[in-house]
Amino acid sequence: MEDIVAEANWDLFRLFFVVARTGSVNRAAQILGMSQPTLSRRLKELERYTGAPLFFRASSGVKLTQEGEDLRRSAGDMVAAFESFQRDLRSRVGQRSSVVRISATEGLTKHWLLPRVRKLRDVNSRVYLEIISTVHQQGVAASDLDFVIRMGDPGENELIGKRVASVPLGIFASEGYLAAHPAPRQLSELRDHDIIGSSADFAGLRGERAGQMQLMTHFHAAADVRSVLRVMPIANHFAAAVEGLGLALLAVPFALAEGLVRVLPQESTSMNVWLLRRRESDLRKLTRDVRRFLESEFAKSRSWLSGEHRPRRPARRKSDM
Incomplete structure (x- = not known):
């Protein structure tokens, strides 16, 4: 049949x-x-x-x-x-396969990610980067992101990845501010200085090692007493410090890159840096290549991110003179 x-x-x-x-x-x-x-x-x-x-x-x-x-x-x-x-x-x-979308904090974008874009383009000229620079956690699915470079809590459960660095935070001011206000010699003297930001701005920070909570406790107390300015997003604390408006709690490598002066250098806290992605991102070869590049660059720059070395200004090209 x-x-x-x-x-x-x-x-x-x-x-x-x-x-x-x-x-x-x-x-x-x-x-x-x-x-x-x-x-x-x-x-x-x-x-x-x-x-x-x-x-x-x-x-x-x-x-x-x-x-x-x-x-x-x-x-x-x-x-x-x-x-x-x-x-x-x-x-x-x-x-879409040639586009790689990355969300990163303002400090990481300016001082770490953008300086590496040309190198990435030299490695793979096909890649087209779209970078969302924000301190806020971006929804990966809603924003169609490939990578999230996040400081602090890794956040969303659907993301995979790893901790790629630890960035110390310390207290900074401009040379102009310190010329008019002698630098504090101990944490208790923070109450005598103008503070940029409020204690609410740093509520998410937690010291990860013994002794780090002391810095946060004193800085919060000083902010409650002597906060002179609250400016959002927090990335603008760098600009406020450069303008000589007071002391600010900032990521050490980024503050040094801005030419700020660290006070109480023996006091610090830290935040982990996470390179996160969706599992589906690994389906694209270009995205896999970008992930390997970012992981390699984070490994090479751990010393700089830890604040151990001051940034060297790039040599000026003749065309810039």
Whole structure:
């Protein structure tokens, strides 16, 4: 008893149009990457579904029957529309595949990530970076992000990744401010100085090692008494300190890069830096390459991120003079 095809799927029509276009089952099988017997069997399934022969054999290959010609004409627009859809889809996917979207804090963006963009482009000229610079945690799914470089709590459970650095925080001021206000010699003297920000700005900070909580306790107390300015986002605390408005609690490597002076250098707390991503990001080779690049660069710059070395200003090119 002959098998009955209850429903023809699109694949059968796709195979039919390749055979109709080439006029040969053998050539069509080669193009499709399948065996000639398998293709012949699939064509018979379509003929059983339509209830009519679609091809007859000729010396040069195969010819369409009247029913086959009718099928080719009636479904031609559908095939053309599908091929157009495939071209558009490949184009859109290809464009997105060259884009890598990263969210990072303002300090990390300015002082760590942007200085490495040219090197990344030299390694892979295809990559197009979109960087969202914000202190706020970005929703990965909603923002279609590939990577999140986050300081402090790693946050969302759907992200994977690892801790790539630890950044110390210390108290900084401008040379101008310290010329008018002698630097504190101990934590208790913070109450005698103008403080940038309020204690609420640092509520999320927690000392990770014994003794670090002492800095946070004294700085919070001083901010409650002598806060002269609250400016958001917190990245603007760097600019406020540069303007000589008071003492600020800042990430050590970024504050040194801004030319600020550290006071009470023996006192510090720290925050972990996390490089996070979605599991799906690893499906794209370009994203995997960017991840390896970022991990390698974080490993190379751990000493700088720890505040052990002052940043060296890049040499000026002749074209800049």
